[in-house]
Every structure is written in C-alpha cells, then in structure tokens.
Amino acid sequence: MEAYTVKIKRMIAILFAVSLVTTGAAGCSAKKDGDGKKEAMGRYVEKQVELPLKEDEEAVALTEDSGNGAVLYSRNMEDGTYKAYRYDGGKFEEEDASWLNSAIKSGGTLSKVVKGDDGSLYALYGDENAMTHIIRKDGSSSQEIGIPDLAVKDSNGIYPLISGMRVDKEGNIFLAVPMNGEVVMYDKGTGGKIRSFQGNQFSGLMAMPIDVRDNRILLAGPDGSGLVCYDTGSGEVAEEIKYADMAEGGILRLGDSDDCILADSKGLHHLTMGGSMAEDLVDSSTSAFGIPQTNIMDLAQMGKGDYTVLLSVQETSGRSTHEMYRYVYDKETKAEPSHTLRVYGLEESAAVRQAIVKYQQKHPDVGIEYKTGNAGEGTGTKADSIRALNTELLSGSGADVIMLDGLPADSYIEKGILADISGVLKEAGKESDMRDNIIKPYKKDGKIYQIPTRYGIPLLIGASSTTEAFKSADALVDYMKDHAWDDVMNQVDKESLMKLLLNMYYEDIIDKNKQIDTKLLARLMETVGKAEDNGDGSVTSSSVWSSDEGQTESDWDVGKFGSPDKKDTLSSKEMKGIQGMMLPYHYLRKEGASPSDVNGIFVPHDIAGINKASKNTDLAEDFVKMLLSEEVQSIDVENGFPVNEQAMEAWIQSVEETPDEEGGGLSITVGEEVITFPHQSEVKSLAEIGKKLTVPVQKDDIIGEMILDGAKTYFDGSRSAEEAAEDIAEKADTYLAE
Structure with missing residues (x-):
C-alpha cells in the first residue's frame, strides 16, 4: 500500500473530567476517623479551569511567569490575531499581545511562548510557508532572532520541524528537533550553532520533553530509559535519571535543586537527579492525564505544589478544543479513597479509561483498580491470564466489573458467575435510548448477563x-x-x-x-x-x-x-x-x-458484566451505567460505535456534510x-447499516x-x-x- 503522511491540523485528545480528585503521594499527614483510627491525609486535587476564550478563539500556548502566575495565549480563528490572558490561580485578566501580532502575519501560526532564563519572553511560530521563526518581546513590538539553519530546506524541500524551545540565562536559544532527537544550542547574537545534545527520537507529532536552567539542559535520554542532564557549557553528561516507565513525549520542568517535574500521559511525576524512582504526584489512572489521545501542550508551575496544564482535546468531529487543569496539593483531602471498585479486562480499553475518569469525577471517594491481562504486563500468556481469572471467579472473588471481550462469557453465565444486569440496562434506558438490535441478542430467558457498550461494523469494500x-x-x-x-x-x-x-x-x-x-x-x-x-x-x-x-x-x-x-x-x-x-x-x-x-454481523466491544460475588454491586452497576451514558459514549475513541442512540446522533451532528x-x-x-473526514451523510448511512445488524x-x-x-x-x-x-x-x- 502506498505510504501516506499524516497531516494533523490539530492535536489529539478526548473530552474529560470537570472537577476530579486524583491520587498523589507527596507529604501525607494523618487524621483520626470516627473510630479513632488514623487516616493518611494529603493528595493533589485536579480541577478544571474555565478558559476566558470567546467562541472564535482557540488556546495556543501557556507559559509561567516567575511567581506571577501564568499567561495563556489565544488565537482568533477568523482574523489570525492573538490575545494574552494572565491567570493568577483564580481569574484571568487580558494583557497586551501586540508584540505577537506585529510579527506573525496572515497565514502564520504560533506554536510556543516561553519565558527565558534571561527574563525575556520568546515565541516560536511558523509562517505561511511552514518556515519556523523566533521572536523576542521588545516592549509592545518584537525582534526576530535570526537562525540561518531554520531557512535551510531538506532534500524533500521541507524546512526543519521544531517541536520545542528554551532559552538560557545568557539568551542562547535551544531548539528541539524531534525527527532526529537532537536539541541544538544556538548563539544569541550570530544564530550560529554552538553544540547539540542527543536525546530520544520522537515522532514529528510529539513534543520532545526538554528544559534549560542555569547551565543545565534536561531531556529524554537517547535510549528511552530515562532522562539525561547535560552541562550546556561543556556538552558533557552531568547527571542521569533512570526512569523506565517514561511515556513518549511530555513536558519537563527543572526544579531549584537536583530535581524535576515531568508531565506525560502517565501523570505528573517528581524525579530526582541520579535517582531511579518517580514520585507520582498525580496518577493517570485517576486523572485527565490518563484519557486516551490526550496531548499535553504546556505546563506552568504556579508555586510549590501548584501546577497548571494546558491540554488539546479532540472532539468526535476531528476538530480540537482546549482544556486547562490545575493541580494543587490539599493536605485536608484523604490520601486514599474510602471505597475501591475493581475492573478487569483482558486488554486495555480507551473507552473504559474514559469511563473511569468520568466515574471518579462523580464519585471522588471511590478508587478504581483497572487491571488487564495483556501479555507483557506479566510473565504469562493470554491463556495464563484467563486461567488465573477463572480461578479467582470460581473461588468467589475476582473483579467487580468484568469486561468480557475475548473471555468465555457463556461459560461464566452457565456457572452462575455473572449477575443479571437487566435492571442496569433499564435504568440506563430511562436516560437514553439503547440500540435494541445490539442488546437483544444478549437477552437469555428475560435476563441479561452481559452488555456490549460499543460495537464495530464490519464492511466489505469493493466489487459488489x-x-x-x-x-x-x-x-x-x-x-x-x-x-x-x-x-x-x-x-x-x-x-x-x-x-x-x-x-x-x-x-x-x-x-x-x-x-x-x-x-x-x-x-x-x-x-x-x-x-x-x-x-x-x-x-x-x-x-x-x-x-x-x-x-x-x-x-x-x-x-x-x-x-x-x-x-x-x-x-x-x-x-x-x-x-x-x-x-x-x-x-x-x-x-x-x-x-x-x-x-448482518456486528463486533461487540467493551462488553460489560458484573461479578455475582461482588461486594460492591451498587458501585459496579453505577459504573456500567456510566459506560452506557451519553456523556461517555458521545466521544469517539475508535473502539466502536455507541449503543446509546443520543450519543450516535451527536456523532452524526458533529460532522460536516462537506468537510x-x-x-x-x-x-x-x-x-x-x-x-x-467522512461526510455527515456517510456517517448517517453507516449508522443506518448499524441498526440492521443482529448477529x-x-x-x-x-x-x-x-x-x-x-x-x-x-x-x-x-x-x-x-x-x-x-x-x-x-x-x-x-x-x-x-
């Protein structure tokens, strides 16, 4: 098949929690509960920040301002002009952004704004020809920083792709080149290359995690097993952080001492130079970081134990919106939730991850343990995972909610392992209509033991x-x-x-x-x-x-x-x-x-069942209802079409007739x-095919x-x-x- 290039106008993400309590391990204290027992106290709390943007504005960058809060930059999608909003942790106030508008002409696109170690503001933008430019704020106007390398095309006629920028205390520029994993240091005066630092090679769609402070530069190491800190004066490796659990991409911030903060798809982490362990301040399993297809745009540290993150959020239509979240350490919040709901699936599911975040938004006192039997997470095979699960279930234990994809569901029903959840479906049906042709095949003697929450539509394409x-x-x-x-x-x-x-x-x-x-x-x-x-x-x-x-x-x-x-x-x-x-x-x-x-075949996905032996039946039923809700099903995570009729209609209406x-x-x-993107009539036609599938x-x-x-x-x-x-x-x- 011909190779094709992905051209992304907006980055990827999913709509998620509004106000969510997340797990965090830093600085726990203790408080006595009603029985006189001591409870561990203190964790990070995640809250969504309402953006000040008007309908025709989109967020493009966020930068911290040395103890003076953070500044959010937006672009008017109609005329291409920019605005700045200072955020103090409570409210936004608009500021002058003429230094950007005087430089970025029609067709140009701002990608980064950074506060340099020298105290100046810098911006990275691409012009109408996709050539990268760097400017420095100078009052209400700006000065361009000339770097000859940025004007040189490669053999395919493409200008260098730059995914990140930092500036040291001398004013020297550091540019991240994700295609080869290098960060190049350029002289502030001549724009000439001083030296380069080798990091890990990332996809051109990913931001390379880098930061510069004093005479140090920190970036993902070449072998992908952690972070490496170079001395910017000598180019030699100064320190390393072994961290095998790193996700691809992310945002780095060097601390005042020998430490750093890393924000990636697995959460918000605190790491120490020379160490090999990460302190997870915010875990992805219970926060916005864990929603599939989320892109972290920027991270601003507002103060000690206070972080603000800007994310891009892809809607079902393929267009992007933006969300901002603030993470503050609260010593009065319980370190651990009061209840635990266990969810098991043979393989990881984006839709289940999404439902977990939504569920915990509404039930902050409930922690969810989501385990999978994916080969690679342990030492066994898929068959070993199923046998281990079967042993648990037959002994009357196991997860509360079981995602039955790939599992011997019929055997579980015959052995009385699964509970009748027809009542859950009835309750969910009061809020939204469900696709009866998808649900009906799962009814047995008036009872339902498993519900496909999404479904795939197999098609034959070509000669009729x-x-x-x-x-x-x-x-x-x-x-x-x-x-x-x-x-x-x-x-x-x-x-x-x-x-x-x-x-x-x-x-x-x-x-x-x-x-x-x-x-x-x-x-x-x-x-x-x-x-x-x-x-x-x-x-x-x-x-x-x-x-x-x-x-x-x-x-x-x-x-x-x-x-x-x-x-x-x-x-x-x-x-x-x-x-x-x-x-x-x-x-x-x-x-x-x-x-x-x-x-007439359909492929059931994210098939939910409840363990009859569960001691958390009410919580489990609420979670299955969340999986079926319009709130969760209205988001396309490429894991099946919704069984929720209102959600399917929202999918159809989100797409233009002639994209x-x-x-x-x-x-x-x-x-x-x-x-x-497909046309709205095509999505509607496919939905009509979906209504006829019964096998x-x-x-x-x-x-x-x-x-x-x-x-x-x-x-x-x-x-x-x-x-x-x-x-x-x-x-x-x-x-x-x-």
Missing part, C-alpha cells in the same frame, strides 16, 4: 459481485474452487485470511454447544491455503493515527483497497469510529461504490490525494488462538487439513472441560 461469495462458508468454498485469492482480495496472506474467515463464520465453525465442525474447518483451511503469501504480509487499511494507545488492530482489516490495477477486488474493514472511516470512504466516494455489511481540510479537522495525504461475533480468544495455531500446521505442511482440524477440536474440548 464478489461480495456474494462471502454470504456463507459453503458459498465461499465453492467460489474459490474456480478463483485465485489474488483476484478476490489484493495483497493478503494465509494468517490474515484465516482470521477473517474465523470472524465471518465463527458461529458455523463452533456451534452453540461449543463443538467444532471439523469438516467445515478443514475445508476453510484448504480454501485459505490457496493464498500465496506476499513478502510483506497482509496489507490492511490503516488507522489515521500512527499509534493508538489502548487500541488493538482488528482482525477484520484485510486486503488493500484503492489499487488501480485491481479494481474488482475486495477489502474488509471493521469500522469502529469516524476517524477510521476516512480512507475507506474516500475510496468509496472516488469509485462511486457503496459498502456491504457482512451477513474541508482547511476547516480545522484532520486530513491525511496519500500520494497526491488529500483525504478529509454478534463474540469469540473466545483461547479457542480462536487454537484454531489459528492449528491452521498453521496445515499451511506449513506438517499435517493434512483434516488432521489439523481434529487436533484443534480435541484441544478445544480439553480447554472447555477445565
């Missing part, structure tokens, strides 16, 4: 005549007797095809009694075995984002679409959100084609083509892995298809009997 071959497993087997896979789906391999067919025909391969149809499975393996693996593996339709934290690739995403020499071929794609519609619907629009659903790449949303470039494909991940592993023994010639199918069935029977 070929889609008929996928109507059933038998039809496909017959069709492929006279056709080659290369003429049906372009650039696929055996493994990806086997995953796709397992999704499509899971209910045919494994009946309601969990018995495997070995004859059908063998025939499907033989059909898949006709595919010729290409050297690069399967080429699937790609996500808009280069990295989606908390999201997994879909096994439905198989085959290349948009190939000019293979117009009659199909590709398969699971639609899980509006962003993921961009590339497929661009192709459909271009070809004048319509997508087809896959035999414009200049309109502030997202766009990607494939070759010469610019691909924008959930909810796989037991362990059985799925057994089938895929067994199929490989046929593909590599170790066994016949029949032998492989029989072996798979035997292993599945043993697993189900455990």
Whole structure:
C-alpha cells in the first residue's frame, strides 16, 4: 500500500473530567476517623479551569511567569490575531499581545511562548510557508532572532520541524528537533550553532520533553530509559535519571535543586537527579492525564505544589478544543479513597479509561483498580491470564466489573458467575435510548448477563459481485474452487485470511454447544491455503493515527483497497469510529461504490458484566451505567460505535456534510490525494447499516488462538487439513472441560 503522511491540523485528545480528585503521594499527614483510627491525609486535587476564550478563539500556548502566575495565549480563528490572558490561580485578566501580532502575519501560526532564563519572553511560530521563526518581546513590538539553519530546506524541500524551545540565562536559544532527537544550542547574537545534545527520537507529532536552567539542559535520554542532564557549557553528561516507565513525549520542568517535574500521559511525576524512582504526584489512572489521545501542550508551575496544564482535546468531529487543569496539593483531602471498585479486562480499553475518569469525577471517594491481562504486563500468556481469572471467579472473588471481550462469557453465565444486569440496562434506558438490535441478542430467558457498550461494523469494500461469495462458508468454498485469492482480495496472506474467515463464520465453525465442525474447518483451511503469501504480509487499511494507545488492530482489516490495477477486488474493514472511516470512504466516494455489511454481523466491544460475588454491586452497576451514558459514549475513541442512540446522533451532528481540510479537522495525504473526514451523510448511512445488524461475533480468544495455531500446521505442511482440524477440536474440548 502506498505510504501516506499524516497531516494533523490539530492535536489529539478526548473530552474529560470537570472537577476530579486524583491520587498523589507527596507529604501525607494523618487524621483520626470516627473510630479513632488514623487516616493518611494529603493528595493533589485536579480541577478544571474555565478558559476566558470567546467562541472564535482557540488556546495556543501557556507559559509561567516567575511567581506571577501564568499567561495563556489565544488565537482568533477568523482574523489570525492573538490575545494574552494572565491567570493568577483564580481569574484571568487580558494583557497586551501586540508584540505577537506585529510579527506573525496572515497565514502564520504560533506554536510556543516561553519565558527565558534571561527574563525575556520568546515565541516560536511558523509562517505561511511552514518556515519556523523566533521572536523576542521588545516592549509592545518584537525582534526576530535570526537562525540561518531554520531557512535551510531538506532534500524533500521541507524546512526543519521544531517541536520545542528554551532559552538560557545568557539568551542562547535551544531548539528541539524531534525527527532526529537532537536539541541544538544556538548563539544569541550570530544564530550560529554552538553544540547539540542527543536525546530520544520522537515522532514529528510529539513534543520532545526538554528544559534549560542555569547551565543545565534536561531531556529524554537517547535510549528511552530515562532522562539525561547535560552541562550546556561543556556538552558533557552531568547527571542521569533512570526512569523506565517514561511515556513518549511530555513536558519537563527543572526544579531549584537536583530535581524535576515531568508531565506525560502517565501523570505528573517528581524525579530526582541520579535517582531511579518517580514520585507520582498525580496518577493517570485517576486523572485527565490518563484519557486516551490526550496531548499535553504546556505546563506552568504556579508555586510549590501548584501546577497548571494546558491540554488539546479532540472532539468526535476531528476538530480540537482546549482544556486547562490545575493541580494543587490539599493536605485536608484523604490520601486514599474510602471505597475501591475493581475492573478487569483482558486488554486495555480507551473507552473504559474514559469511563473511569468520568466515574471518579462523580464519585471522588471511590478508587478504581483497572487491571488487564495483556501479555507483557506479566510473565504469562493470554491463556495464563484467563486461567488465573477463572480461578479467582470460581473461588468467589475476582473483579467487580468484568469486561468480557475475548473471555468465555457463556461459560461464566452457565456457572452462575455473572449477575443479571437487566435492571442496569433499564435504568440506563430511562436516560437514553439503547440500540435494541445490539442488546437483544444478549437477552437469555428475560435476563441479561452481559452488555456490549460499543460495537464495530464490519464492511466489505469493493466489487459488489464478489461480495456474494462471502454470504456463507459453503458459498465461499465453492467460489474459490474456480478463483485465485489474488483476484478476490489484493495483497493478503494465509494468517490474515484465516482470521477473517474465523470472524465471518465463527458461529458455523463452533456451534452453540461449543463443538467444532471439523469438516467445515478443514475445508476453510484448504480454501485459505490457496493464498500465496506476499513478502510483506497482509496489507490492511490503516488507522489515521500512527499509534493508538489502548487500541488493538482488528482482525477484520484485510486486503488493500484503492489499487488501480485491481479494481474488482475486495477489502474488509471493521469500522469502529469516524476517524477510521476516512480512507475507506474516500475510496468509496472516488469509485462511486457503496459498502456491504457482512451477513448482518456486528463486533461487540467493551462488553460489560458484573461479578455475582461482588461486594460492591451498587458501585459496579453505577459504573456500567456510566459506560452506557451519553456523556461517555458521545466521544469517539475508535473502539466502536455507541449503543446509546443520543450519543450516535451527536456523532452524526458533529460532522460536516462537506468537510474541508482547511476547516480545522484532520486530513491525511496519500500520494497526491488529500483525504478529509467522512461526510455527515456517510456517517448517517453507516449508522443506518448499524441498526440492521443482529448477529454478534463474540469469540473466545483461547479457542480462536487454537484454531489459528492449528491452521498453521496445515499451511506449513506438517499435517493434512483434516488432521489439523481434529487436533484443534480435541484441544478445544480439553480447554472447555477445565
């Protein structure tokens, strides 16, 4: 598939908490409770700061001002002018920003404002040609700091990308170049390069964490295992901080002594030079930092134990708004919540993370432990994680809320592990309508033990005549007797095809009694075995984002679409959100084609159940209602469409009928083509397809892995298809009997 570049007009984030108490470990004291027991007191409290911006303004930068609060800078989206607002911790007051407006002309974009160690204000902005400029405030006007390197294009005709700037006490400029991980020090007078400091290479979309103070520069180390502090005079390493848990990107602030503050997607941390441990002042699991797709723009330290953070927040429409949060240490707040709710999922979920923050906003006295069975977090496999969970549940313990994706939910229901949550659905339905076609398949004898809170829509994209071959497993087997896979789906391999067919025909391969149809499975393996693996593996339709934290690739995403020499071929794609519609619907629009659903199938996501043995049933029910709420479901985190009808309508209304790449949303470039957000009518049409889907494909991940592993023994010639199918069935029977 052609390489494509991501062109982001605004950075990524998600709407989240308004006033949230977060965990923090600094300086705990003790207070006696009603029983005379001592309770640990003191933690950081997170509160949203209401921004002073008008409807046509957007926040662009935040800078601290040496004990005089912080200054927020905004841009008027209509005329491109800038304003400044001083924030003292309580209110905003507008200040003169003419020094910016006199320098940044039409088409220019401000990216950073910093208070240098020399006491002056500096700004970093790009002009209409994407060339970076640096200016220093001089009264009501400004002076440009000439740096010749910024005017030199690379071999592709692109000016240097600069993601950060700091200024030392002498006025020398430090610029972060994320593409090669360097921070370059430039002379304040000549603009010539003095020396460079090697840090970690980050994506061009990420801000490199750097700070300069006195004669020190601190940045992420080259190996990504922590922070490194250089002496700016000699260029030698002065200190290091080993910190293996670092997230990519973030904001750094050097302290008065040998310490620093790091704000990243994992929270707000205090670290000490030469150390290897971080003190988590604010943890991402209970704060705005942990919301998926959040971008930290700036951090201002208002005083000791007082931090203000500016975040960009991406709406479902793809456009960005901005949020500001203040973190203040409160010694009168309990260090630990009064109650604990335990949530378990086999894999990390962005939607669950979002619901946790929203829930704790409303229940600050409830802490949530969110654990996953992801391989890599421990030493075991997915099967080990499931067995460990099963042991807990069968013994009457385990998590209060269980996200059942990939788990043997039917077995849990048969063994009486899951509680009837039809009452939860009824209560949630009083506030918003739920998609009955998605919920109805989960009703058993008038009861509901599991609820999919989101769902994916698998589509076949391409030649409509070929889609008929996928109507059933038998039809496909017959069709492929006279056709080659290369003429049906372009650039696929055996493994990806086997995953796709397992999704499509899971209910045919494994009946309601969990018995495997070995004859059908063998025939499907033989059909898949006709595919010729290409050297690069399967080429699937790609996500808009280069990295989606908390999201997994879909096994439905198989085959290349948009190939000019293979117009009659199909590709398969699971639609899980509006962003993921961009590339497929661009192709459909271009070809004048319509997508087809896959035999009425939908993919349930974030399937919630409650442990019948839970001692926190009320809290668990409230959490499931939060997962179903319009408040949570109205945000697109690319993990499925909402089952909440009001939320789905909000998604539709958030998208323009004819999105414009200049309109502030997202766009990607494939070759010469610019691909924008899908049209509102397309989102509405896909929602209508979603209303007709009635067949959930909810796989037991362990059985799925057994089938895929067994199929490989046929593909590599170790066994016949029949032998492989029989072996798979035997292993599945043993697993189900455990």
